[in-house]
Amino acid sequence: MTPSTILLVDDHPIVREGYRRLLDRVPHFRVIAEAADAAEAYKRYRETRPDLTIMDLSMPGAGGIEAVRHIRQWDRTARILVVSIHTRPVFVQQAFAAGSLGYVSKASGPSELLAAAAEVARGRRWVGQDVARDLALGQLDQGESALADLSAREFTILRMLIAGSAVDEIAEALHLSPKTVRNHHYAIKAKLGARTDLGLALAAARAGIDGSDV
Amino acid sequence: MTPSTILLVDDHPIVREGYRRLLDRVPHFRVIAEAADAAEAYKRYRETRPDLTIMDLSMPGAGGIEAVRHIRQWDRTARILVVSIHTRPVFVQQAFAAGSLGYVSKASGPSELLAAAAEVARGRRWVGQDVARDLALGQLDQGESALADLSAREFTILRMLIAGSAVDEIAEALHLSPKTVRNHHYAIKAKLGARTDLGLALAAARAGIDGSDV
DNA sequence: CCTCACGTCGGGCAATTTGCCCGGCCTCGC
DNA sequence: GCGAGGCCGGGCAAATTGCCCGACGTGAGG
Numbered sequence: 001m002t003p004s005t006i007l008l009v010d011d012h013p014i015v016r017e018g019y020r021r022l023l024d025r026v027p028h029f030r031v032i033a034e035a036a037d038a039a040e041a042y043k044r045y046r047e048t049r050p051d052l053t054i055m056d057l058s059m060p061g062a063g064g065i066e067a068v069r070h071i072r073q074w075d076r077t078a079r080i081l082v083v084s085i086h087t088r089p090v091f092v093q094q095a096f097a098a099g100s101l102g103y104v105s106k107a108s109g110p111s112e113l114l115a116a117a118a119e120v121a122r123g124r125r126w127v128g129q130d131v132a133r134d135l136a137l138g139q140l141d142q143g144e145s146a147l148a149d150l151s152a153r154e155f156t157i158l159r160m161l162i163a164g165s166a167v168d169e170i171a172e173a174l175h176l177s178p179k180t181v182r183n184h185h186y187a188i189k190a191k192l193g194a195r196t197d198l199g200l201a202l203a204a205a206r207a208g209i210d211g212s213d214v
Numbered sequence: 215m216t217p218s219t220i221l222l223v224d225d226h227p228i229v230r231e232g233y234r235r236l237l238d239r240v241p242h243f244r245v246i247a248e249a250a251d252a253a254e255a256y257k258r259y260r261e262t263r264p265d266l267t268i269m270d271l272s273m274p275g276a277g278g279i280e281a282v283r284h285i286r287q288w289d290r291t292a293r294i295l296v297v298s299i300h301t302r303p304v305f306v307q308q309a310f311a312a313g314s315l316g317y318v319s320k321a322s323g324p325s326e327l328l329a330a331a332a333e334v335a336r337g338r339r340w341v342g343q344d345v346a347r348d349l350a351l352g353q354l355d356q357g358e359s360a361l362a363d364l365s366a367r368e369f370t371i372l373r374m375l376i377a378g379s380a381v382d383e384i385a386e387a388l389h390l391s392p393k394t395v396r397n398h399h400y401a402i403k404a405k406l407g408a409r410t411d412l413g414l415a416l417a418a419a420r421a422g423i424d425g426s427d428v
Numbered sequence: 429c430c431t432c433a434c435g436t437c438g439g440g441c442a443a444t445t446t447g448c449c450c451g452g453c454c455t456c457g458c
Numbered sequence: 459g460c461g462a463g464g465c466c467g468g469g470c471a472a473a474t475t476g477c478c479c480g481a482c483g484t485g486a487g488g
Contacts, residue, residue: 012299013323018232085226109227151435164416166409167474180437186476195380201415202378365464381445394466400447 003027004121007048008034009041009067010056010083019054022110029117038067045071045078052121055100057084057091065098066156066174072099081120083113087131094155104128149191157184161197162204217241218335221262222248223255223281224270224297233268236324243331252281259285259292266335271298271309278309286313295334297327301345318342364405371398375411376418 006023008031010016016034023029033048035041037059045053053071057064064082071078081102082095092103102120104113108128119126150158160170167185171178194200220237222245224230230248237243247262249255259267267285271278278296285292295316296309306317316334318327322342333340364372374384381399385392408414 012320014236014297014320014327015229015232017236017324018229021235022228022231083228106226106228110231113228153436161412162416164413176436177438179439182475183438184436190476197411198375198415199378201412202376205419367465390465391467393468396446397467398465404447 003030004051004117005030005032005048006117006121007032007041007044007050007053009036009044009053009059009064010034011036011059012056015056019113022113023117026114029121038063038070041067042070042074046074049075051079052117053078053080054117055080055082057082057086057095063156063159065094065152068095068098068100069152079120079123081116081126087128090155092127092131094152097152102126103131105130150188154184154188154191157181158188158200158204161185161188162201217244218265218331219244219246219262220331220335221246221255221258221264221267223250223258223267223278225250225272226270229270233327236327237331240328243335252278252284255281256284256288260288263289265293266331267292267294268331269294269296269314271296271300282309282312282314293334293337295330295340306341306345316340317345319344364402368398368402368405371395372402372414372418375399375402376415 006029008016008019008023010019013036016036020031020034023031029052032050033044035044041053041055055064055068059067064084068080068082071080076099078099080100081104082100083104083106084091084095085106086092087105087107095103101123102116102125104116104126105128107130112128116126116128156174157170160173161167165173167181168178170176171181174181189195189197189200192200192203194203220243222230222233222237224233227250230250234245234248237245243266246264247258249258255267255269269278269282278298282294282296285294290313292313294314295318296314297318297320298309299320301319301321309317315337316330316339318330318340319342321344326342330340330342370388371384374387375381379387381395382392384390385395388395403409403411403414406414406417408417
């Protein structure tokens with residue numbers, strides 16, 4: 001079996017270090033690059049074209065989902081395993097919609113991460129144990145949380161808004177006109193049934209997003 | 215130098231694995247136990263009495279700060295190094311008030327963690343680079359629990375705003391001119407240092423108010 | 429191939445809200 | 459009595475929002 005090269009994306013050096021040491025135990029895996037944010041991830045991916053990308057969702061700036069989308073846009077065969085502290089269905093759905101092949105929770109054990117990495121590296125889809133449970137449970141309560149109605153762009157912008165970013169900052173981070181961000185902002189409020197920003201924050205909180213995301 | 219025994223506390227197995235591998239590289243350190251939550255941390259501490267405890271703050275249930283307090287209550291000489299994703303002063307202050315000896319951000323590198331661990335294991339206090347910066351900055355901008363600065367009227371209106379009431383509704387409920395409510399709203403934002411309503415919701419949430427108050 | 433639906437991206441413009449100033453009342457402590 | 463400070467409201471320019479528009483690209487279905 002030919003070795004799998006890996007790109008590691010997480011904004012915490014300590015966490016990257018942990019992954020690297022864990023993965024280095026497996027002869028089949030070779031970590032060849034690391035990145036600390038979405039932009040750097042894209043750059044490193046183009047430079048190194050790894051067989052597998054392990055991507056953390058919560059990063060400063062655009063966040064991991066945008067990075068997944070960006071990479072997949074450039075390389076439709078990119079194999080990306082998302083690792084996140086979140087197990088809520090909306091995150092998982094957004095991650096898969098963006099083009100990731102696998103999704104595991106940070107709360108899962110090392111063995112599951114290795115298993116997921118191996119599967120995704122072979123081009124197969126993988127959903128972690130606890131993530132799958134939450135997905136299944138989410139199916140039961142039909143609530144849908146209206147958050148599911150949001151498009152990918154809207155979801156990204158909502159997360160950045162909740163995180164405290166100003167419209168202009170988001171526009172710059174995403175390379176968009178402030179006007180476009182504003183229009184998305186407007187659409188989000190409409191979809192979530194919020195009249196004001198305060199209402200938006202509340203609606204988002206109810207739907208399961210808190211400021212600690214992004 | 216006699217070896218330092220270490221108790222590792224973090225609810226993410228993957229993260230524990232990372233620490234363990236990192237620490238195992240240093241002959242001087244020996245990880246002798248792990249725990250995934252506050253209760254287990256206390257139990258393990260009493261069983262093993264490690265020279266150093268490395269404690270994550272964000273854990274389900276009671277959380278890391280409670281664990282620190284609990285352990286220190288039982289053993290006033292316990293040496294605890296807190297590792298957290300947060301750098302906000304209030305977290306750091308709480309952690310030290312609870313009795314930890316060191317505090318480093320997860321965003322810092324492995325070398326800083328090792329340095330901090332070594333220092334704390336020797337009974338010396340340590341504050342990480344970026345944490346120290348945030349502490350210093352926090353000294354500058356006036357607000358700790360700026361919430362305390364709010365007058366009674368302002369506090370009432372803030373709670374109603376957070377609860378989702380519109381300005382006009384609040385005016386009616388309090389028998390005030392909408393203009394007055396608006397002026398209070400403005401003053402609140404100024405006092406809490408929030409530029410937008412979204413920011414206000416976040417600031418309030420940080421300061422300990424969530425929508426469930428009302 | 430064509431169309432239709434939909435997401436994304438932006439412009440335009442009126443209406444609303446905001447930032448920031450003002451003054452007047454009342455109460456409390458000195 | 460008098461100053462400090464909270465409360466109440468007005469006024470007005472500047473910024474933001476609500477709501478409309480069209481353009482482009484893509485993917486599904488006829």
